[in-house]
């Protein structure tokens with residue numbers, strides 16, 4: 001479970017350019033959610049996702065992951081938390097071009113010290129779910145955009161994080177690829193129980209999620 005209590009975040013605090021990007025956010029996200037942060041451009045979707053993912057600090061309030069307060073951790077502890085508990089999928093696929101699809105998917109598992117045989121087995125399992133198991137020996141740039149994004153999802157999910165944070169994952173995909181990515185991510189959510197949180201404008205994402213959390217000007221509209 002993720003719980004946010006009175007979370008506030010500013011950019012350029014105490015400067016004429018000050019932006020109050022998150023305003024008194026109180027929000028609970030249960031385990032195994034498949035949820036979307038939605039709202040107009042600049043409303044704070046990415047800022048909220050980055051705060052939950054311990055990618056960025058907040059100015060006041062608390063963020064709990066289960067019973068652990070995570071917003072006041074040191075940079076080193078946040079890095080460890082991201083590595084062990086979170087998976088990230090971005091608009092740009094961010095694959096390592098010189099590594100094979102298999103090595104890209106296993107990358108986080110390798111950093112976490114899983115054995116080669118565990119990695120091989122798990123990589124094949126997630127690649128099969130995402131229908132890229134026939135591409136494991138290819139380099140990323142030999143794949144279509146839709147396939148590359150599925151590799152990025154496979155990498156995010158392989159080490160069994162608690163939460164996957166997906167910021168505009170369909171932004172570079174056509175509608176057919178967006179739909180199949182969302183179908184596969186929903187299947188992963190249901191089969192593996194991983195929570196997946198999206199920030200997106202895409203109607204396809206909106207139609208696929210189970211919960212929509214609306215933001216306006218940094219505040220929750222309803223949740």
Ligand SMILES: Nc1ncnc2c1ncn2[C@@H]1O[C@H](COP(=O)(O)OP(=O)(O)OP(=O)(O)O)[C@@H](O)[C@H]1O
Nearest residue numbers: 011012019021039040041042043044045046047048
């Ligand atoms: N690094 C930053 N420095 C200064 N201001 C920022 C920074 N990041 C975001 N902001 C500001 O914070 C507010 C929220 O931005 P954020 O990117 O979270 O919105 P968003 O809802 O994700 O927007 P979009 O849908 O366009 O991606 C905006 O006013 C934005 O200009």
